[in-house]
Amino acid sequence: MRSMARRGLAIATTLALLAGSAACGADEGSSRGPVPGVTDTEIVVGTHMPLTGPASAGYSKIAPATKAYFDYVNANGGVHGRKISYKIMDDGYNPANTQQVVRQLVLQDKVFAILNGLGTPTHTGVLDFLHSNRVPDLFVASGSRSWDQPDRYPATFGFNPDYTVEGKILANHVKTALPGKKVCFLGQDDDFGRDSLAGVEKVLGADAVVARQTYVTSNTNVAPQIGAFKAAGCEIVMLATVPGFTALSVGTAARLGFSPQWLVSNVGADHPTLARQLGDAAGLLDGMIGVNYLPMQNDTTDPWIQLFTKVNSEHNGDAPFDGNTVYGMAVGYLFVQVLLAAGPDLTRESLVEAVRKGGYQGPGVAPLRFSTTDHSGYGGGRLSRISGGVQSYFGPTYETDEEDGPVNEYSAPPVAPPANGVPTA
The missing domain is CATH 3.40.50.2300 (Response regulator)
Structure with missing residues (x-):
């Protein structure tokens, strides 16, 4: 009898443990239990x-x-x-x-x-x-x-x-509007820079990028990289940079007497942010081409x-x-x-x-x-240009993939927001 009782107790304990496990599983998003971060209110x-x-x-x-x-x-x-x-x-x-x-x-x-x-x-x-x-x-x-x-x-x-998509869109502009010019590339030393460069090279080819440099955010001296671009005779510099390093690159180039055409990832191309960084030298941003996919802030x-x-x-x-x-x-x-x-x-x-x-x-x-x-x-974006201190879109919106697909125009117009600004189900 004691043996049967022990077996019964073991079965009951196992069932209790299984019930506890099920409760833990419910906590991760099942409707059978509480959901982390969600209450009735x-x-x-x-x-x-x-x-x-x-x-x-x-x-x-x-x-x-x-x-x-x-x-x-x-x-x-x-x-x-x-x-x-x-x-x-x-x-x-x-x-x-x-x-x-x-x-x-x-x-x-x-x-x-x-x-x-x-x-x-x-x-x-x-x-x-x-x-x-x-x-x-x-x-x-x-x-x-x-x-x-x-x-x-x-x-x-x-x-x-993704950075490869926007790299392809920026490179497509170089290929169609700025052919034959010497292209250089500066990117953050991680997937941001690498993925962006991959997009550029998918459109222009690896041989078209005559100089490649990277930066790390812990080192704010980009004079060696910009100096190398000047020495290479770069006419176009493509940047996969956060805003602080976009501003550093532009300011450093001016100090070195180097004035290429800048093409910048959306990550580091917001004009008001860059202008605040450069202060009185914000005029150096004129002519910069970026890519964006949201309404222009101005x-x-x-x-x-x-x-x-x-x-x-x-x-x-x-x-x-x-x-x-x-x-x-x-x-x-x-x-x-x-x-x-x-x-x-x-x-x-x-x-x-x-x-x-x-x-x-x-x-x-x-x-x-x-x-x-x-x-x-x-899945795409539109090019912008800074002119007279104003950042504006130009040309069509483009879409492409992260592989070898073409860069195509995207013609569907943006939707308007709801009247009260809040979406409905």
Whole structure:
């Protein structure tokens, strides 16, 4: 009898353990138990951002702009009756700090998702941690192709056009409008620079780039790199640089008596940010060509700029308005769209499935490409030029892939925002 009792106790204990395991599994996004970061009245999400450090110029404004848009949505009733709370953690653009703050957001703050974590070298270091903890990792603020790995990282999605796509678009302009000129390339010494260079070489060919240089954000002296370009007789310099290093490159070139045609990744091409960095020397930016995929920050006739300017005034302390403000609010708008699509019975699984569903339209001039097989985000962009201190679009919007496909014109017009500025399900 005692033997049977012991067996009965063992079976009961095993069942209890299995029930406990099921409860733990439910905590990761099943409707059978509590969902991290979600209550009947609130959705808590988090991010890592360079509020300080070498990439803080301009980028420190992104998350406050996203939060301002969430505050605007909250003031208009929230999403399915829930208010969005946004926890913003400063990582100083330091990968070691990123790992620390993301662990805090996930393990201590129990956020529902990580939204728009910024930086190629920083976010790369937390991909496996977020994947193993089954945390949705949405709209990474970087164009690295690392985010577009649906099989390896099924809950990670990009936002920016990937750097190879924009490298191809910039190179296509060189090929068609500036043929025969000596091309040089300066890129950040990570996937940002490498992926961008890959796009340039796919269009122009490796032999067309006569000099290649890299930089690291811990060293603000780019005179050796710019000096090498001058010595090589470069007529065009293509930059895969964060804003601080775009400004450093332009300022250093002027000091060395070197004045090439600059073509710059969207990452480092926002004119208001660069002008603040260069101060009285901001005129050096005239003629710079960039690529962008969101409404131009100074286009007051654009309905999205009108909406975001209103939100900035009402919920962001009327902070100086630039491309980073537009970017942050565009991310917020997309996240609200996805939350609505995920439905009122919100889980991590339903959120990820809502992104995979795709079909989203918003402020972007290029298409969003989310699907079960594509996690890359925006798929193209439009060229801009700075003239007389004003940054403006010119020419058509282009789209392309990260492989060897052509650079094609994209003709679908952008959609207008809803009347009240808040998307509907």
